[in-house]
Amino acid sequence: xxxxxxxxPIYYQLKEWLRGEIASGVWKxxxxxxxxxxxxxxxxxxxxxVRQALNELREDGxxxxxxxxxxxxxxxxxxxxLTRLTGxxxxxxxxxxxxxxxxxxxxxxxxxxxxxHALRISQEKPIxxxxxxxxxxxxxxxxxxxxxxxxxxxxxxxEDFEDQSLYHYLSEKYxxxxxxxxxxxxxxxxxxxxxxxxxxxxxxxxxxxxRITYDQKNKPFEYTWSIYRGDRYIFYxxxxxx
Amino acid sequence: xxxxxxxxPIYYQLKEWLRGEIASGVWKxxxxxxxxxxxxxxxxxxxxxVRQALNELREDGxxxxxxxxxxxxxxxxxxxxLTRLTGxxxxxxxxxxxxxxxxxxxxxxxxxxxxxHALRISQEKPIxxxxxxxxxxxxxxxxxxxxxxxxxxxxxxxEDFEDQSLYHYLSEKYxxxxxxxxxxxxxxxxxxxxxxxxxxxxxxxxxxxxRITYDQKNKPFEYTWSIYRGDRYIFYxxxxxx
DNA sequence: GTTTAAAAGTGGTCTAGACCTCTAGCCCAT
DNA sequence: ATGGGCTAGAGGTCTAGACCACTTTTAAAC
Numbered sequence: 001x002x003x004x005x006x007x008x009p010i011y012y013q014l015k016e017w018l019r020g021e022i023a024s025g026v027w028k029x030x031x032x033x034x035x036x037x038x039x040x041x042x043x044x045x046x047x048x049x050v051r052q053a054l055n056e057l058r059e060d061g062x063x064x065x066x067x068x069x070x071x072x073x074x075x076x077x078x079x080x081x082l083t084r085l086t087g088x089x090x091x092x093x094x095x096x097x098x099x100x101x102x103x104x105x106x107x108x109x110x111x112x113x114x115x116x117h118a119l120r121i122s123q124e125k126p127i128x129x130x131x132x133x134x135x136x137x138x139x140x141x142x143x144x145x146x147x148x149x150x151x152x153x154x155x156x157x158x159e160d161f162e163d164q165s166l167y168h169y170l171s172e173k174y175x176x177x178x179x180x181x182x183x184x185x186x187x188x189x190x191x192x193x194x195x196x197x198x199x200x201x202x203x204x205x206x207x208x209x210x211r212i213t214y215d216q217k218n219k220p221f222e223y224t225w226s227i228y229r230g231d232r233y234i235f236y237x238x239x240x241x242x
Numbered sequence: 243x244x245x246x247x248x249x250x251p252i253y254y255q256l257k258e259w260l261r262g263e264i265a266s267g268v269w270k271x272x273x274x275x276x277x278x279x280x281x282x283x284x285x286x287x288x289x290x291x292v293r294q295a296l297n298e299l300r301e302d303g304x305x306x307x308x309x310x311x312x313x314x315x316x317x318x319x320x321x322x323x324l325t326r327l328t329g330x331x332x333x334x335x336x337x338x339x340x341x342x343x344x345x346x347x348x349x350x351x352x353x354x355x356x357x358x359h360a361l362r363i364s365q366e367k368p369i370x371x372x373x374x375x376x377x378x379x380x381x382x383x384x385x386x387x388x389x390x391x392x393x394x395x396x397x398x399x400x401e402d403f404e405d406q407s408l409y410h411y412l413s414e415k416y417x418x419x420x421x422x423x424x425x426x427x428x429x430x431x432x433x434x435x436x437x438x439x440x441x442x443x444x445x446x447x448x449x450x451x452x453r454i455t456y457d458q459k460n461k462p463f464e465y466t467w468s469i470y471r472g473d474r475y476i477f478y479x480x481x482x483x484x
Numbered sequence: 485g486t487t488t489a490a491a492a493g494t495g496g497t498c499t500a501g502a503c504c505t506c507t508a509g510c511c512c513a514t
Numbered sequence: 515a516t517g518g519g520c521t522a523g524a525g526g527t528c529t530a531g532a533c534c535a536c537t538t539t540t541a542a543a544c
Contacts, residue, residue, distance in 0.1 A: 187472035310506035
């Protein structure tokens with residue numbers, strides 16, 4: 001089940017295997033899973049390696065560990081009702097605004113370190129960069145820089161993304177369904193070049209986002225930086241007691 | 243500096259020592275701290291033990307690690323997780339920071355129109371306004387203006403909210419459990435008065451939030467405006483396919 | 485049977501190595 | 515000057531042990 005010859009770390013392979021066992025219902029919430037020493041023996045790997053996998057899954061909220069007792073599958077967080085994952089196009093549709101785009105860059109580039117790390121690929125590996133100026137009602141709204149990595153990504157270079165939703169295209173042509181994303185949002189002053197593109201004053205306040213998007217198999221395929229005009233865009237989020 | 247005879251784990255002692263060095267300014271944000279092997283030698287402990295301390299501090303947001311380069315003190319940006327409904331106090335505790343508040347206003351006011359609408363009460367009706375300057379490690383972080391409406395709200399005026407969590411108080415004394423919230427986030431330039439209070443430059447970028455909070459019966463009881471320093475805060479949110 | 489003590493099993497901490505990838509600086513050949 | 519390769523040093527992964535704190539089970543003593 002684990003492949004020691006690949007470049008994928010063993011602890012990561014074990015994490016994915018454990019995730020699968022939980023997701024497929026082999027182990028249900030509250031169940032006791034095999035002990036560190038059992039897993040260590042079963043897969044022929046060191047206990048410390050098993051611990052790294054188990055501890056990271058605990059951080060992710062999938063496991064609960066108790067000294068002397070064992071490791072249990074955690075109760076699922078009642079954290080549903082999360083904010084909906086949408087791309088720019090769908091986001092604008094929900095706001096009843098006409099969306100569009102001007103492609104600024106569409107090329108292969110070497111993956112910058114943080115991107116490579118997030119997408120779990122080796123650094124400097126060539127990936128697709130799609131940079132677009134996003135428009136709402138023909139007025140610039142945001143700058144989106146998406147780094148994409150998946151098999152067949154080269155074909156993205158030949159496609160026209162001025163009028164096309166990236167997420168829609170990915171699900172149609174590649175079966176890649178944006179399923180989950182982790183996003184950071186901060187307020188910064190925009191730089192000169194960005195301001196010009198967005199038609200706002202230099203140093204105006206903008207929302208800067210960083211998003212890592214995962215497909216239906218929980219594989220990260222997109223890393224996106226985006227800059228939204230502070231005077232035109234409000235980010236909406238719904239919170240609930242976990 | 244580390245005591246191997248006590249029951250306190252070595253990695254934990256090292257964490258506390260590193261926290262101290264950062265807090266006292268020996269190492270400043272962006273500084274390179276000693277390598278794992280240096281720390282391992284300096285304290286006469288194993289490298290794996292050092293790694294446990296460093297990795298946990300990275301999780302806490304105090305360090306940033308780069309393969310091949312080294313370990314750096316992270317920029318003092320506090321990541322506020324919008325994945326669960328939490329208040330300022332709880333967020334600070336997660337990062338082991340001392341939180342506090344200075345009450346700016348604590349009075350009855352006529353409900354402004356948007357507030358009255360959101361809380362589903364008639365306009366101009368008197369409600370409680372609690373305005374606080376929120377502090378982390380004695381440094382101003384945010385301005386929070388909460389409009390509160392529920393039966394018995396008048397007693398809030400007699401309470402001391404300099405050291406007390408509002409959400410905690412509401413659930414303890416009134417059985418009002420913040421269960422759900424709708425929040426809007428935008429980037430704006432701060433106004434003069436706000437900048438002074440927050441100790442930042444005029445027109446600096448800040449995160450402005452509007453939050454409507456509902457209790458366990460889905461009754462809106464709080465409408466909050468808040469301004470978070472853009473240089474010290476970043477919001478984290480998880481998105482998922484409905 | 486009940487109580488108590490030992491044993492077995494769990495996760496938590498720790499060691500002293502090993503090899504890997506990646507970065508940066510240095511030096512040499514072009 | 516510029517590019518390329520080497521190398522030292524950084525963090526990342528992994529091993530095969532060890533002992534500890536704690537819980538559960540078992541077995542012995544009453």
